Amino acid sequence: MSPVDVLIAGGGVVGSAVAYFLSxxxxxxxxxxxxxxxPSYRFAAxxxxxxxxxxxxxxxLNIALSRFGLEFLRAGGLPGSGDLTDVEFHAATYLYLASPAGLEILTHNVAVQRACAVDARLYAPDALAARYPWLEVRGLAAGADTGTGEGWFDGFALLGALRRANQRRGVRYLRDRVAAIELGEDQRVEAVRLAGGETLRCAWLVNAAGTRARTLAASAGIDVPVFARKRNVFVFTSPAQIPDCPLVIDPSGVWFRGDGSRFLCGPVPTSDPDVDPDDFEVDHAQFEDLAWPALAHRVPAFEQARVTGAWAGHYDYNSFDQNAFIGPCEAVPNLLLxxxxxxxxxxxSPGVGRAIAEWIAFGEYRSIDLGPFAHARYARAEPLRELNVI
Ligand SMILES: Cc1cc2nc3c(=O)[nH]c(=O)nc-3n(C[C@H](O)[C@H](O)[C@H](O)COP(=O)(O)OP(=O)(O)OC[C@H]3O[C@@H](n4cnc5c(N)ncnc54)[C@H](O)[C@@H]3O)c2cc1C
Incomplete structure (x- = not known):
C-alpha cells in the first residue's frame, strides 16, 4: 500500500472524529x-x-470541549453538512449532589463553571427539595444543576454518522490492527506494522486506540498511563414518576438518569482495579450491593426498582490525572495522542477531532488551545486534575 499522510489507529468515535475534521x-x-x-464496534467504549x-x-478546557460538542450535535455536524441526522439529542440537566464533605468541591466547581459562562446553579437542601420534590435531601449539603447545555444522545449513531460521512469524503477504513510503531533514526514515526503483516508508511500517526492506547504507545517507547477500568450500567424500571429526570450524581458515586420509560444507573465500584481490556463480564452484585441502596435512599420510589438489563464497558482511564492526553508527544512529534x-x-470527540485536525493542517490549535492536555505534563509530573469524574 502507498504511504498515507495520516494514519489513525482506532476507528471509534475519537478516531472517526479526527478523520471527519481532516476530511x-x-x-x-x-x-x-x-x-x-x-467494524462492529461491539466492545468499543x-x-x-x-x-x-x-x-x-x-x-x-473540558467545559470548552463540551460546549463545542453540544454545538456540533445540535447543528447536525458541520453547519449545512447534514452529516448527523439521527443522534437524537435530549436536553436534560445533570444534578450533582454533595454531602457536607463534598460541599467545598461542589462550590468550587460551580464557581469555575460560572466563570466559564455556564449557568450552573447551587441549591441549599431546602431549595433543592423544592426544585426536585421526588428527591430525598436528608444528609445533603447542596446540589448543583444547569439551566441549559446538558443532556444525552445516541452515541452509537454519532459514531455511525461520522464513519459514513468520512467514507463519503474519501477516508479509507482498513480492517486490521496496528501491532507496532516503527521509528526512524530521527525519532519520528516512519511506519506502522499491522497485525495482518503489512508495513504502512505514514507522515502522522494518531493513537486513538482507547484502552489499548498504552500498549500501542509503548511500542514507540512512550509511557501513557491509560488503563481499562470496568464500569457496569444497569437498566431498570420503577413505578417512580420523575418528569424530566436529570442525570443525578449521588455523593455515594451512584448515578442515574431517565431513558424513555426506563432508567439507567451505574455505581463507581468500591475497588476499581485495572482490568483486562477483554473482560466484559457484568458484575451483577454491584446493583444489589452498591446501586440499589443508594437509589432507594435518594428516591424512595426506587425501592421497587426492577433490573431489566445490564452491560459492562471500559473507561480508558488516565490514572495520572483523569484527563485526556491530546496532541503530540515531545519525544516523537508526529505521534499524536x-x-x-x-x-x-x-x-x-468533536472538539478533540477538530483540534487534532488543526494541529496536522496548521501546526497549531486554532479553536481551543489544547496544549495543557499534552503528554508532556505527565513527564513533568504536573497533573491537570479533573475533579468531576463520574
Ligand atoms: C459505561 C460507560 C459510560 C460512559 N459514559 C459516557 C458519557 O456519558 N459521556 C461521555 O462523553 N463519555 C462516556 N463514556 C466514555 C466514552 O464512551 C469514551 O471516552 C469514548 O467512547 C472513547 O472513544 P474512543 O474512540 O477513544 O475509544 P473506543 O470507542 O474504545 O475506540 C477505540 C477503538 O480502537 C480500536 N483499537 C484498539 N487497539 C487498536 C490498535 N492497536 N490498532 C487499531 N485500532 C485499535 C478498538 O477496536 C476500538 O474500536 C462512557 C464509557 C463507558 C464505558
Missing part, C-alpha cells in the same frame, strides 16, 4: 487511513457508553 478541512488535502480491527454531555466539569478520556470522551 472537511479545506487546507488539508492529504490522505487519511483509519485502521480499525472491529463508543458503543458501551451512557452517551451524556455536561458542562459541569472542574477543568475549563487522543486517549485517556476517563469517561468523557464521547461528548469531547
Amino acid at each position: 472537511t478541512e479545506p487546507s488539508f488535502g492529504g490522505t487519511v487511513l483509519v485502521v480499525e480491527p472491529d 463508543s458503543s458501551r457508553s451512557a452517551s451524556s454531555i455536561r458542562q459541569q466539569f472542574s477543568t475549563p 487522543a486517549c485517556g478520556f476517563s469517561g468523557h470522551g464521547l461528548q469531547h
Whole structure:
C-alpha cells in the first residue's frame, strides 16, 4: 500500500472524529487511513457508553470541549453538512449532589463553571427539595444543576454518522490492527506494522486506540498511563414518576438518569482495579450491593426498582490525572495522542477531532488551545486534575 499522510489507529468515535475534521478541512488535502480491527464496534467504549454531555466539569478546557460538542450535535455536524441526522439529542440537566464533605468541591466547581459562562446553579437542601420534590435531601449539603447545555444522545449513531460521512469524503477504513510503531533514526514515526503483516508508511500517526492506547504507545517507547477500568450500567424500571429526570450524581458515586420509560444507573465500584481490556463480564452484585441502596435512599420510589438489563464497558482511564492526553508527544512529534478520556470522551470527540485536525493542517490549535492536555505534563509530573469524574 502507498504511504498515507495520516494514519489513525482506532476507528471509534475519537478516531472517526479526527478523520471527519481532516476530511472537511479545506487546507488539508492529504490522505487519511483509519485502521480499525472491529467494524462492529461491539466492545468499543463508543458503543458501551451512557452517551451524556455536561458542562459541569472542574477543568475549563473540558467545559470548552463540551460546549463545542453540544454545538456540533445540535447543528447536525458541520453547519449545512447534514452529516448527523439521527443522534437524537435530549436536553436534560445533570444534578450533582454533595454531602457536607463534598460541599467545598461542589462550590468550587460551580464557581469555575460560572466563570466559564455556564449557568450552573447551587441549591441549599431546602431549595433543592423544592426544585426536585421526588428527591430525598436528608444528609445533603447542596446540589448543583444547569439551566441549559446538558443532556444525552445516541452515541452509537454519532459514531455511525461520522464513519459514513468520512467514507463519503474519501477516508479509507482498513480492517486490521496496528501491532507496532516503527521509528526512524530521527525519532519520528516512519511506519506502522499491522497485525495482518503489512508495513504502512505514514507522515502522522494518531493513537486513538482507547484502552489499548498504552500498549500501542509503548511500542514507540512512550509511557501513557491509560488503563481499562470496568464500569457496569444497569437498566431498570420503577413505578417512580420523575418528569424530566436529570442525570443525578449521588455523593455515594451512584448515578442515574431517565431513558424513555426506563432508567439507567451505574455505581463507581468500591475497588476499581485495572482490568483486562477483554473482560466484559457484568458484575451483577454491584446493583444489589452498591446501586440499589443508594437509589432507594435518594428516591424512595426506587425501592421497587426492577433490573431489566445490564452491560459492562471500559473507561480508558488516565490514572495520572483523569484527563485526556491530546496532541503530540515531545519525544516523537508526529505521534499524536487522543486517549485517556476517563469517561468523557464521547461528548469531547468533536472538539478533540477538530483540534487534532488543526494541529496536522496548521501546526497549531486554532479553536481551543489544547496544549495543557499534552503528554508532556505527565513527564513533568504536573497533573491537570479533573475533579468531576463520574
Ligand atoms: C459505561 C460507560 C459510560 C460512559 N459514559 C459516557 C458519557 O456519558 N459521556 C461521555 O462523553 N463519555 C462516556 N463514556 C466514555 C466514552 O464512551 C469514551 O471516552 C469514548 O467512547 C472513547 O472513544 P474512543 O474512540 O477513544 O475509544 P473506543 O470507542 O474504545 O475506540 C477505540 C477503538 O480502537 C480500536 N483499537 C484498539 N487497539 C487498536 C490498535 N492497536 N490498532 C487499531 N485500532 C485499535 C478498538 O477496536 C476500538 O474500536 C462512557 C464509557 C463507558 C464505558
